[in-house]
Amino acid sequence: MFIDRAVIEVRSGKGGDGAIAFLREKYVPKGGPAGGNGGRGGSIYLRASKTINTLFNFRHSKTFIANDGEKGGIKNQYGKYAEDVIVDVPIGTVVFEEKDHVFLGDLNEEGKMIRVAKGGRGGRGNSCFKSSTNRVPKIAENGEPGERKRLILELKLLADVGLVGFPSVGKSTLLSVVSAARPEIADYPFTTIVPNLGVVSVKDGSSFVMADLPGLIEGAHQGKGLGLQFLRHIERCRLIVHVLDMSESGRDPFEDYKIINKELEAYGFALDKRPQIIVASKMDEEGAEERLKKLKKQIKKDIIPISAITEEGIDELLYKCAALLKETPVFPLFEKEEEELLDHKTYTLMEEEPFFTVTRIKNHVWNIGGEKMLKFYKMTNISTDEGMMLLMSKIRSLRIDDVLENMGAEDGDTVILDDFEFEYVR
């Protein structure tokens, strides 16, 4: 069975809570704040790996969980961060978040990784806060919660050549003749209900992968017949072999040809722009020659006549496929790079005038500015612990740490907001 779609759940770890602690030293009467930061929770990554060929192992909704970061300790001890979890998936897996079907990435190259659930940041311990009015704060941040998502994994067939055509035109038969694949063959429509793959070795020494796809009918792009599900599989084929039935099937091959091409075009993804080889099948049947003659006048393009029974035209077809593949690049499925999309959350806060700005003052020192942010700061009484907590939760909800991270801040960097200072925590 060929499984090409799976739903999994991923849960990244929560950040460890920051600690509240004080140094008590003999000759320092009050001591200073000394609560350490919590460690970052583990993230979850998907990685493309050639060691896996199908999504079979993900068949029963699987859950992947990363650990939480450790709590911060006393005496400024940092909590330990949790290890990230890396899940290997087959090359060619495309990842969507189930909710709203948001595209997360295309794992189309060996070793490529995408982060699908981000580990929560560790909370700041009280030693992080330095203000002139509240020198010994008794507050700490809790760790940021982890993310929980359901993901749809889709593996598209990585076939070079896709056989398309109406049901029963002989697609599976052709695949069985040119490769070791053994698809089901019968004279009723929709015999093939899942795609079959075969490796074709051409006599010139080259080889390619051919996919036998379920038959298409008019309206396939709207889901008719086996429809959409299978148009999806053609997306990655670099070359289309369009099979037309020359037997006395009662159908008009020219009509078939036009209908299928219309379906491909309507589906999008520039399918209609892929090179296409037109094949006239079942040439051993009576009357096939006449029908081919007529078809050639109608289509006015090269048509390769073949018969799976006499093997007429098979070599010619395979040579033609191999030659065209050499000059046909892989088609990009999505225009956007996933790097652009991954951290998109950070940039959704933009108003006409940003609430805050972040500037690098010098190495490891950052300044938060912006009129609105400064106004908020001035109106918050951080000489009380409650006030300071309010300020920190504002900083968190604005995702200022994420912006700092994107700008290259490092763990322990100093962040200045007017006369208040705190540490950046990774």
Ligand SMILES: Nc1nc2c(ncn2[C@@H]2O[C@H](COP(=O)(O)OP(=O)(O)OP(=O)(O)O)[C@@H](O)[C@H]2O)c(=O)[nH]1
């Ligand atoms: N005479 C003759 N019959 C053929 C040839 N190729 C296929 N057939 C017959 O055509 C019928 C349909 O063949 P399949 O290969 O199952 O057709 P298909 O295009 O895969 O059909 P679906 O899977 O339903 O889309 C079968 O009865 C085959 O034996 C051929 O070259 N010559």
Ligand SMILES: [Mg+2]
């Ligand atoms: Mg078939």
